[in-house]
Amino acid sequence: MNKKNKISKLGKTSVKKKLVVLPLIIIFLAISGIAFVSSYLLRESLLKQMRSQGMEYVDKIVSEIDVNANSFNIISNLIEGQLKRSSDIIIKNENNLSNEFLIETAKDLGINDIYWYNENSEIIYSTNLSYLGWKPGTSHPVYRFFSSNSKELIEDIRKDSESDNFFKYAYKKSNNGSFVQVGISANVINELTEKFSYQALVTNISKGDNVVYALFIDKNLTAIAHSNKNRIGLKLRAV
Numbered sequence: 027m028n029k030k031n032k033i034s035k036l037g038k039t040s041v042k043k044k045l046v047v048l049p050l051i052i053i054f055l056a057i058s059g060i061a062f063v064s065s066y067l068l069r070e071s072l073l074k075q076m077r078s079q080g081m082e083y084v085d086k087i088v089s090e091i092d093v094n095a096n097s098f099n100i101i102s103n104l105i106e107g108q109l110k111r112s113s114d115i116i117i118k119n120e121n122n123l124s125n126e127f128l129i130e131t132a133k134d135l136g137i138n139d140i141y142w143y144n145e146n147s148e149i150i151y152s153t154n155l156s157y158l159g160w161k162p163g164t165s166h167p168v169y170r171f172f173s174s175n176s177k178e179l180i181e182d183i184r185k186d187s188e189s190d191n192f193f194k195y196a197y198k199k200s201n202n203g204s205f206v207q208v209g210i211s212a213n214v215i216n217e218l219t220e221k222f223s224y225q226a227l228v229t230n231i232s233k234g235d236n237v238v239y240a241l242f243i244d245k246n247l248t249a250i251a252h253s254n255k256n257r258i259g260l261k262l263r264a265v
Contacts, residue, residue: 178199
């Protein structure tokens with residue numbers, strides 16, 4: 027084969043390569059570009075959808091918190107109303123009081139404890155007979171009410187000074203200086219309000235799909251509710 031024929035053959039081969047390889051390269055680059063753009067757009071669409079769903083989920087949770095808070099307040103108001111009505115009933119029946127009367131009345135009203143104090147702040151009638159004759163010290167919450175000008179009072183839940191139990195107490199004075207103390211056990215109150223607590227809500231949220239954990243933080247950055255109960259009370263740091 028002479029030199030001229032070799033050059034001619036190489037030229038044809040080169041042209042064929044250009045006609046075949048170059049379009050393939052262009053097609054490959056085009057497909058790669060389309061795939062990249064499609065992948066980017068799909069990723070952005072998924073992220074946007076996840077953000078949207080996340081915000082909807084957060085809005086739903088906030089709504090549930092509001093509902094739970096309102097329900098909790100309603101129950102708290104009902105409990106305080108029950109204590110107040112019980113006090114009123116005992117005061118209206120002060121001329122008919124006896125231990126038996128208080129025991130039966132407590133059952134009828136759904137009250138755990140009723141104590142009747144005379145004008146010297148001594149328990150003379152009670153649903154718990156072991157408390158008969160008991161008198162509070164000057165620093166005791168009962169004595170503070172007794173010595174105050176208040177006609178009635180509803181306390182927050184506190185520990186009973188003579189036991190390890192917690193109660194919510196209400197008081198009301200009679201015109202002659204005697205007064206009644208009625209109480210509902212904190213266990214009863216917790217049973218009524220537990221389903222509306224932050225912990226119950228957090229526990230329920232953590233059961234959702236793709237939820238790793240959930241917690242509720244107060245204004246002091248303390249975890250007052252956590253899906254991992256061992257982390258309740260954890261102090262967080264602001265970032």
